[in-house]
Amino acid sequence: MRQPELDPLRALVQRDQDHECEGFGAARTCVRVVAVADLPTRFGHFRLVGFWNNRDAKEHVAMVHGEVVGGEEVPVRLHSECLTGDVMGSLRCDCRDQLTEGLAAIRRHERGVLLYLRQEGRGIGLINKIRAYALQEAGLDTVEANLALGFRDDERDYAVGAHMIHSLGIRSIRLITNNPNKVAQLTQHRVVVSDRIPHVIQPNEFNRFYLETKARKSGHYLEAGGAGRLQEQADPAVVAREAGQEPKA
Amino acid sequence: MTRREGSRVLVLGAGVAGLSCARALADAGRPVEVLERARGVGGRCATRRVEGQPVDFGVAFLHGRDPGFLAALAEVPARRLDGWPVAMLGAGRPCQPEAFTPGESRLAFAEGISAFPRHLAAGLPVTLRANAVAVEPEGAALRVRLEGGGAAEAPVVVLALAAEQAHELLGTVPGPPPAVASARALLDQARSQACLALIAVYPPEAQPPAWHCCYPDGSRVLQLAVHDSSKRAAPDATVLVLQAHPRWSREHLDDPAWPERLLEEGGRVVGPWAARPRHQEPHSWRHARHDRSAELAAPLLLGLPGGARLGLCGDRFAPGGGVEAAWRSGRALAHRILQEVP
Numbered sequence: 001m002r003q004p005e006l007d008p009l010r011a012l013v014q015r016d017q018d019h020e021c022e023g024f025g026a027a028r029t030c031v032r033v034v035a036v037a038d039l040p041t042r043f044g045h046f047r048l049v050g051f052w053n054n055r056d057a058k059e060h061v062a063m064v065h066g067e068v069v070g071g072e073e074v075p076v077r078l079h080s081e082c083l084t085g086d087v088m089g090s091l092r093c094d095c096r097d098q099l100t101e102g103l104a105a106i107r108r109h110e111r112g113v114l115l116y117l118r119q120e121g122r123g124i125g126l127i128n129k130i131r132a133y134a135l136q137e138a139g140l141d142t143v144e145a146n147l148a149l150g151f152r153d154d155e156r157d158y159a160v161g162a163h164m165i166h167s168l169g170i171r172s173i174r175l176i177t178n179n180p181n182k183v184a185q186l187t188q189h190r191v192v193v194s195d196r197i198p199h200v201i202q203p204n205e206f207n208r209f210y211l212e213t214k215a216r217k218s219g220h221y222l223e224a225g226g227a228g229r230l231q232e233q234a235d236p237a238v239v240a241r242e243a244g245q246e247p248k249a
Numbered sequence: 250m251t252r253r254e255g256s257r258v259l260v261l262g263a264g265v266a267g268l269s270c271a272r273a274l275a276d277a278g279r280p281v282e283v284l285e286r287a288r289g290v291g292g293r294c295a296t297r298r299v300e301g302q303p304v305d306f307g308v309a310f311l312h313g314r315d316p317g318f319l320a321a322l323a324e325v326p327a328r329r330l331d332g333w334p335v336a337m338l339g340a341g342r343p344c345q346p347e348a349f350t351p352g353e354s355r356l357a358f359a360e361g362i363s364a365f366p367r368h369l370a371a372g373l374p375v376t377l378r379a380n381a382v383a384v385e386p387e388g389a390a391l392r393v394r395l396e397g398g399g400a401a402e403a404p405v406v407v408l409a410l411a412a413e414q415a416h417e418l419l420g421t422v423p424g425p426p427p428a429v430a431s432a433r434a435l436l437d438q439a440r441s442q443a444c445l446a447l448i449a450v451y452p453p454e455a456q457p458p459a460w461h462c463c464y465p466d467g468s469r470v471l472q473l474a475v476h477d478s479s480k481r482a483a484p485d486a487t488v489l490v491l492q493a494h495p496r497w498s499r500e501h502l503d504d505p506a507w508p509e510r511l512l513e514e515g516g517r518v519v520g521p522w523a524a525r526p527r528h529q530e531p532h533s534w535r536h537a538r539h540d541r542s543a544e545l546a547a548p549l550l551l552g553l554p555g556g557a558r559l560g561l562c563g564d565r566f567a568p569g570g571g572v573e574a575a576w577r578s579g580r581a582l583a584h585r586i587l588q589e590v591p
Contacts, residue, residue: 124546127542128546131435131438134434134438135431135434135435138430138434143428144428144431144432144549144550144551145431145432145434145435145549147546147547147549148435148545148546148547148548148549148566149435149545149546150545150546150547
């Protein structure tokens, strides 16, 4: 008699129940797949995969579209949690645009994964992020202050993301990013990056303000009502000039 | 004899942060000098003799888990009381709750807490009663003006002071350069907590309590009663140190009757005998500790226009708070200076 085939993502929970490896990165972080469920969203249907890690209480998750376990050349986007941008719609950063475009990009492919990493405010936490904003409002040179608040030049801990990719049984990825450094970082952690997909935000009625402001500024940072910005995501957004314009690498 | 090489570093403040910074620099062969406003080293790791008996009237005991910090404590030539405080009374919230979490080491010294800073300071050039009142760039160096005249100069100056004092001193830098303004704004985001502390010495007939530390759970006045004489090998007298809650301390800093009020509360919480010492000595810690919500990740090392460097360290400049954070921030700053300033 044929056994009904176990859902490959759910099988990972069983596989990982006693998983323990030497860990990734300086902190030797080890993660386990511990929970899987369907997540219908306004961006389409995803499966939400919850990860436990042995270093801190941060509950990282993956939003999975299509069959990815054992897959090759799976489109993958790494997104760092930003409460003010993702949830509150802050215009001090472009996190929400980056998130929604990331999800949309994944949906445009047959399959893909968005790793949602719980490192609020580039790892410094929400309160220190608010403090950093306050310093910016005073118009200050915040390089040293940011350092003290916990910002490093590039705070991202790709080790956790790499482990999550390995845990999902993904053999190789197409990384959705504008930041070649991300590719190098992941490669260091034995992730096979076969390709890079530029992360280009398509203009729409909701981010028109952003685009207009963007057009006036040469840099990546937008001035929202005079408020300063911190770049929350590790890669700056690239915005297509006209709707429907194809992204260029 | 080690030859001293590299830019000279002037450290303001001989608390644990300043001493740990100076110690690490000196051990790496850097010329270093420490200026301290008070008559002794140690800052809040404070011990004084009361009737010949050491009394810790600031930090009551040391705790931590950083291997480097624990190793530094292990080098102190004093009688260690490992695990102190062991006997606890009350369910109140300790000033640093993590002191009592698994994996944390606690200890005191029979000779007093100040054995630790005194050991850190051993062999370092420390000038006492030198109070810095202004810092001014002077070419590629910084000139530190002292109270009552006199000055000192160095290409690197470290402020190892309470956040409020560092804030005030940074305010004297003319200009001020953007990096200094930024650091001031950062320091200005949170205030230190105050602590009113009372040393109480009891008559011989007073029965010494069975506990080492008491964190009362029903008091808005008294945060901690320390049975200080239980740390001493053969105490002549029973000594308690009463520490008030931060809020109450702040509200009563200028109330001349605070010692009586604190004693009254001590009597209510600990027992009537505790309200009747035969001798008492008050001490107001205006900047006793920082609020944990204000803690920063790393010390600062500011670059000034002329090329001089201005460092800031202290218990607020490392995660975790307390003496351990102070020590770690000093070490971290020394490390940065060694890496970034030839």
